[in-house]
Amino acid sequence: MASLWTYFNHPNFWWVLAGTTFLSAISALVGTFTYLQRKSLMGDAIAHGILPGVAGGFLIAGEKNALVIMIGAIVWGVLTVSSIEWISRKTHLRSSTAMAVVLSAFFGLGMMLLTVVQTSGLPDASGINSFLFGQAASMLPEDLMVYSVFAVVVAFVLAAVYPHLTIISFDRATAESNGFNVRRVDAVLSILVVAATAIGIQSIGLILMAALLITPAAIARMWNSRLIGMLIFSGGIAALAAGMGSVISFTAPAMPTGPWIVLILFAFTLISMVISPQRGLLKRYRQQKKNQDIILRENFIKRLYHQWERSGQTAFHLSDIEDTPSKRTLRYAVNNDWIQLAGNSIHLSEKGMREGRRITRAHRLWELYLSKALRMRDDHVHPSAEVMEHLIGDDLEKELLRALDYPLTDPHQRDIPYEP
Amino acid sequence: MNTWVLINAVVIALSCSLAGAFLVLRHRAMLTDAISHAVLPGLVIAFLISGSRNTAAMLIGAFAFGFICIFLVEFFRRYVRITDDASIGITFTSLFAIGIILVSRYTDRIDLDQECVLHGEITYSALKRMALPGTNWHVPQTFVSGMAMLFIVSLLIAIGYRGLKITSFNPDYATSIGVSVTLWHYISGGIASMVTIVSFEAVGAILVIALMVIPAATAWLISKRLPAMLLNTTILSVTGSVFGYWVAIWLNVSIAGSIAFLLGIQLMVVILVKVVARRLPLQRATK
Incomplete structure (x- = not known):
């Protein structure tokens, strides 16, 4: 110097x-x-x-x-x-x-x-x-x-x-x-x-x-x-x-x-x-990562909910779940009381059930909306709902429910689950 | 002896102006400005690695930086959302700056200097000679490489004539009949970059831009059809080079600068004549 x-x-x-x-x-x-x-x-x-x-x-x-x-x-x-x-x-x-x-x-x-x-x-x-x-x-x-x-x-x-x-x-x-x-x-x-x-x-x-x-x-x-x-x-x-x-x-x-x-x-x-x-790349990367995390864990809990719908069981073995969840997803689910994890067995909690129900409801409501309001063919509505289920928040859900007059089934004749 | 300098200038002028014609028609004249600046670090690095003015090495270096330039412009535009012209400006000034720093840092190891980057070395282009294979004729290396480039450029234009023409004048129609506008966009840009890079060493950054843009722009003003425009482009590039050379010798000034300026004078004369002609009563009567 x-x-x-x-x-x-x-x-x-x-x-x-x-x-x-x-x-x-x-x-x-x-x-x-x-x-x-x-x-x-x-x-x-x-x-x-x-x-x-x-x-x-x-x-x-x-x-x-x-x-x-x-x-x-x-x-x-x-x-x-x-x-x-x-x-x-x-x-x-x-x-x-x-x-x-x-x-x-x-x-x-x-x-x-x-x-x-x-x-x-x-x-x-x-x-x-x-x-x-x-x-x-x-x-x-x-x-x-x-x-x-x-x-x-x-x-x-x-x-x-x-x-x-x-x-x-x-x-x-x-x-x-x-x-x-x-x-x-x-x-x-x-x-x-x-x-x-x-x-x-x-x-x-x-x-x-x-x-x-x-x-x-x-x-x-x-x-x-x-x-x-x-x-x-x-x-x-x-x-x-x-x-x-x-x-x-x-x-x-x-x-x-x-x-x-x-x-x-x-x-x-x-x-x-x-x-x-x-506009930083780091910021955009973090945002992307965050969205990806949300989608992954929502898909995970949705899958558990679907399995519960089919079998009525709330206990699963980790290997029974299609698309094995990442450790990160599992950790989030455990920390938020969505599931209890003991070894390889999973128990779906009441809170996790509610979350899975919410996403499934959003998915089916959107399918019905596309079919009824936009007159899309029933076999074309699923891909869009796969995306929208992660984006539909409380407000939009309320609007959909009102617009569709509180429907009971989706275009594929599956029940639209409401909070008990 | 000096005749060779003039011949070299004319040969380079011909290929530059032909390649430039399609850039001017596509309103991409400033692309030459960007490329001619951006390839400098490639030339210097190639020079430092190969340790000599090895044409092949310098071409590879220049092409590499030509691609880096295009990549950076695209990157800034798409991912950082900097406006179009600003991303071009940022990229080529930065690359040129790197080149200048390298030139001044290793000035003892390179026989390039800051000035030669701008002026080129057309004056010395007659000095380095090589024998034509099978004969006893010794011609300047620049002449040989210039002729090769002129041949390649003419050949490419002849082969791609239809595609270049249709995508330059009527891109919508070209798209509708299934001709890829993007592909020909890259082909015309590629030919221009190649010529820029090969000519850079001989005539410097500025004369490359002048040769590529000015004769074509001038010819466009006085020609109604593409073949006539290409012919006028070549004629104007030759007259500009010859007059520019004479003026440079007469006033003892930079040859590259003088040719660039004389090309500009030609354009100004054409515009003035057109402006005056438009005001003549004779023309008005015939309309």
Whole structure:
């Protein structure tokens, strides 16, 4: 840790750390709205498309001047957005095709300008590469000030148009039909995306900038179902990833920062995918397991009940039961007083009887309902009832009983058991 | 000597643009963006394992990551319910990031660098030569592999022409007569991925996208029938490559960048001509 400590004492360290976390958080906020409108790849097109602006800004300023490069990037970003818009309006090409076209053509122009910069003999010409993949550690406080001013402006504009953005993100059609100027809000969002891309060019680099617009929003969506929570979460996660990225950038200066930030975000995506409370795989697995347990034990007690119906006996041998129950099912049944277990012999208790009766009743009621109300053939109703018996609760059972007027037998002429 | 660079560029341009035509018709142009970024770690890992620029190893690596890319996109979409475009975006940026980290970490062991990933090495494609079997002719390796790819792509398109055509233009009709749209969806995607991967090394990530998408999109605007569109696609890809090459030599700039940009200029000219033509009184009178 002693070595890490020396970076903390590096004069630029805290500047860069504070700067990159702030810039990334702002970019991620803008990305949340493009995510919700399913325009995520627009960010990728813009990020590639602004390269001529960055290289041109470098050539005009004759050095790595953050302000000129920022202005170049924003001007060219707006040009990128309008070109995509222009192509999809004037031709029958879809906007995704227009995006691929403009992205590659403009990036090609940018590559031409990059080679001009590299052969120009300008001082610091090799520094231009830091804009491609990001080099957080190479940022000076002056650069950071420039980017931060732009980021603050983005934040203010975002706050000002927040209600409008919310409307078009969630109910675009209604907004449109109420005479809301959707296209103007779209234009503002596009300019915000351009600015959000431009402020990240030196910390993340423009090639991977799209990830900062997309990934935090996607992660935030896994944890939140409200917009405000999503915004806070995506901003926070982007700040965290960017902060970790800048630490790496200081410890390994030869490495570009952007890929690390993207990789950290990817790791967060994988972690959230597993543990997030809303859509996490773990949560879904547990839910599935729980449902499976319920079905298994309900089927077990139903089978005992059927055997009792046939024989009138409440004592069984474990080997007499078709589909031998799992230990887990048996343990649950014993703990809940459904059965008494002694060695391999089972005794069905009063409580277990009631449970078996309930499930059998639900099954037969549903069969009768399908047959009577939906006029399904009697030999087609069983499979559906096998599923529904586990889902029919007290309320639905009451409704079925009322609808069928308290029937006595099911379509197969078996008794529908009532509580004695 | 430099003629070979131009010839290589044209050969690669031909196969890319032909394979791209069916992607553009299916509105899947951004797929090339995803694949051309996602295969990078495969190339680097293959390079590290085989210890050389072994074409076979790099192809296997690239294909493996092409599949990982498709799998991850599908996984995020289906099981994590991330929106379509976002799952594409997350996947290819992450894979590309892994590739870039590997490139910069092992930069001393690989003769790939961050820039060459973007620009490709078309300039050096004339240098590595091989003898044509049975003759004394020494031609660049890139030319041989490019011609092989062009042959395979043309053959696949010729064999699958009917299926590709019907599923591109009228998927509903295709389904109704029992042609599997999904199957041809994967075949067209597969051809495009193969071309992307083979061309990536020579022309870099960006020019692959430009070559696959722009000539086909341009040709679509000026052609009424598929054969004409395919012909126009190939012509436009050749003119774009030749002009782009000349401009690059003339201004001494990146060849890959210049070709990509010139392809874009061609498209812009076509759109402008169409827009102006629409406003001419002559056209209005004939309508």
